[in-house]
Amino acid sequence: MDLRDLEAFVAVAEELHFGRAAARLHVAQPPLSNRIRRLETELRLQLFERSTRTVALTDAGVRLLDPARRTLVQAAMTREIAASIVSGEEGRVRTGFAGASSQRLLPLLATAVRRTHPRIELVLQSQTYVYTALEELLSGALDLAFVRLPIAHPELSSRAVELEELVCALPADHPFADRERIRLGDLARDDFVSLPHDQGSMLQSTMASLCHSAGFRPRIVQVAPDSSTVLALVAAGAGVTITLSSVCPVQSVGLVYRPLEGIRPSHLVSALAWRTDNPSTALARVVEVSESALPTPDFDELGIDTSLIGIGQV
Structure with missing residues (x-):
């Protein structure tokens, strides 16, 4: 069904005058009449009673008017949504x-x-x-x-x-907890808590690389699935770790965070x-x-x- 035929039907039904409906749709009257006849043929219904002076809706036309209006509204909404999607607004x-x-x-x-x-x-x-x-x-x-x-x-x-700074997380009672900065080499004898090495964590691989640059291989005593659990284990005294400044607010009880001295890189992005x-x-x-x-x-x-x-x- 052509939506333009429905538009023609609604216009004539609301105006009850072919001339006014044609002017409203900005078309000539003969094409408008042709659309109405085509729609009636397709539906196998007479929609209007016509005479030389009057136009009136048949019972079928009255019953189809509201569904036709709703169809046109839905079509307009569909066009609007499509335009929004194309423009990126939806x-x-x-x-x-x-x-x-x-x-x-x-x-x-x-x-x-x-x-x-x-x-x-x-x-x-x-x-x-x-x-x-x-x-x-x-x-x-x-x-x-x-x-x-x-x-x-x-x-x-x-x-x-x-930009996130790499920092050292220590248990609050660690011997280095009162230092303002930590040299990574000073932690060579410490136990470390880490994210899994086989899960592609950039933080874990960065920690391993920095320790290697400082001259030692970190002794990983516990592995945890996420940073929150890593920090909980550090707070419990299981070891130390390297973490990020953005993670610090996750755990504060039982921990201290200290900047690392002389590491490259000193940040992750x-x-x-x-x-x-x-x-x-x-x-x-x-x-x-x-x-x-x-x-x-x-x-x-x-x-x-x-x-x-x-x-x-x-």
Whole structure:
């Protein structure tokens, strides 16, 4: 059924005059009459009683008028939604996040998106480790993800959103707890608590690399699935660990956090990443919003050597 035929029917039904209905639709009267006849033929119903002076709805026409109006309203809504999707004002952006840093940044982004593009839905998917989010970006299961730099995937674009300092977490009664800074080499004899080495955790691999640079291999006595559990074990006296400044608020009782002296790199970088070839206009709008909601840190002003923290491709 041609929607223009329904529009013609509704116009004539409301005006009860072919001339006025034609003027309302900005068409000539003969084509309008042809549309009405075609619709009546298709429906096998007479919709109007016509005379030389009057036009009236038949019983069938009366009964079909409201459904025809509703159909036109739904069609208009469909066109409006389609236009919103094309413009990026409506849609779904599947967003992956993992770790304490993204849990702090995610609400800032979500709030900004709701304020500026209320018809874009962020579908939030929690991940245990960042590498999982990268895999799902590559497979197309996610549109956007909070990750850490560097990213070794040319298919992905990214922008840095936060600089996180690497710090040492010690039990509150540790002999070095009263020091202002910790030299990593001084912890060579300590027990360490770590994230799993086989799960692709960048924090775990960074800790192992830094200890190696300091001249020792960390003695891992306990492994925990996430940073919250790692810090709980440190607070209980199981060992020490290297963690991130964004994680510090997660656990404060029984712990002290101290800056590490003389390590390179001294920071990790959180970023937003997405497939470069993702055609979603809603994704493009969210990335645009992120530029103001989560601005890229000024690394030059902070005196950070970006070559040490994987910023080259941002």
